[in-house]
Amino acid sequence: MKPWNPNDIRITTKNFTIREIYTQIEDKEPDQEKELDLAPDFQRTFVWNTKQQIRLIESILLGIPLPAFYFNQDKDGAQQVIDGVQRLTTIKRFMSNQLELKEEHLEYLSPLKGATFSSLDPATKRRFAGTQIVAHVIEPQTPDDVKYDIFNRVNTGGSPLTAQEIRHCMSKERSREFLRKLVESSSFEQATGKFFWSKDSSGQWIRDSKRMTDREMALRFCAFYSIPLNKYASASSLDVFLLDFARWLDQQAKPADLKKLETAFHQAMRNCHLVFGVGAFRRWHPFNLTPSGRLNRAIFESQTLALADYPTEIVVANKEVIQKSLRDLFKDPDYDTAVSSGTGSYRKVVDRLDKPRKALVKIFI
Template structure:
């Protein structure tokens, strides 16, 4: 099935969460919160990124959406000695960091110091004499000052419980373009769960069942289309399906909220809690594929959408409907649904 114009309307996904997830309302225990403030030079930060000691979370924050002008203005601000807003890092048990707030800025700094961004006068406001230069072409003194510039980082230490970390990130996530809940979960997760969720949303069965709602026009691609994560809403759907496959009322009551349950499920996929195996993930992938195939077979173009009485217009994908329909259809074979 080829994508059509209708599937890419901005109402292709219903962002409102109508699933009615309750919060357990358990208060934080301040004694469990461990936050320290550290200063890093830009030289230190870039070296740690190169050695994978700082994780910029691939595909995170809308796959690095800053424009050339934004990048250049940030670099110019640093060259002018203007302090940057504080960053937030999540620290793992092995001492490595995940960037939760500041991905765009650190990505820009890393690109510039590795000669992957050229300064252009049309974007510079004051330092127009730097037009056409990369970092390695800067005056030695200017380059040294840039490398020595410091940033302030608030570090959420490993001793802080995961559910409290999630709440902290959610609270501080108020500047610029606020991150979605799934983007925060993505930042807190590791490579295995990121790859697993991506593999699910890359399935042809998922894209057919959702009518390619998570694709967009892209003149840079050979066929004119490219995946559109829409703030990782597609991966949130896949995550909820997998996590809810293990759902029980007793299990849910042990968590403060559904968000903390989803974060803990990602920890399980990442191997940070025992029990997950490659065989189990492969079984779940097959279960998800079956759900998508069956939804497309039974519900066609109206899969995962609320139906309005008397209306023939196809509505947007709804999270709660996706969960209910996908989980209900997953256990059946197509022969059981349409016996010959």
């Protein structure tokens, strides 16, 4: 990250009541964004258990001050929660009567066992709803790369947000929905196998976002597919490059742009599965010719971007030679390093994206 000028930072510290925060989360005019966005799709990764939630509500009822929250404000005045998602989600659940205070998790207020918000006596409800919280609001004048760095620095909770989770919180519904649609498609599921699925307590298979690794992979594909590599050279970091592209998806991309990206993404997924099967997006041992290790995001970029524009029939007809050509790249020390360490550097991005493309061009000359 380039050093940034502290004078660029615009932060306002505001006091809200819990009632005001709840209203901002719940109120939404038709065809308008919420005043305060908890990133609904992000809540699939809501990780607090019942005990953590009830202890938070008990603390508020006891009058214990909450740690400060961090909000991101966009140019339209809407705000997204960056730090404090778990706490505000818990408060929202309680005030919506979705959380019941269970005796085994109450340390001091056991007489409230079984209570929901609506069942509290009027005085207790007023005290809870009138509790003041402090929020640091990062104003829209603050550059996005500076905002990202601030959120990364203050992100100190029990389950710190990943880089993609921060980008997700800073994004709008348009890019969130677009990336969700890509990673929940059958072509992506087939290409990545069961990597983004896990079994729940009952033994049923459920989709697991792996802290939004899937969204980051889709975003990286779309960004590098759309933007010339020489422009990546001027980016201060891979994370900021991806954040800028997410902003483009939200604010500037036309429907035709999104359709083109979607088509290329699905074609890339199908082709990678045809060529590599379960070995797609994994390192191949250069001598015993077998895939190994876990799914690798850098190899995902390398293989998908190389194969995105080839018709299926051509890939099927040349499957073996394509696989060998891309597999042999792991014998090249520069390529192997480009997909295994320091993968955000410009030189390594060029190596892992250009080398497979050139290898395929040789096949079809």
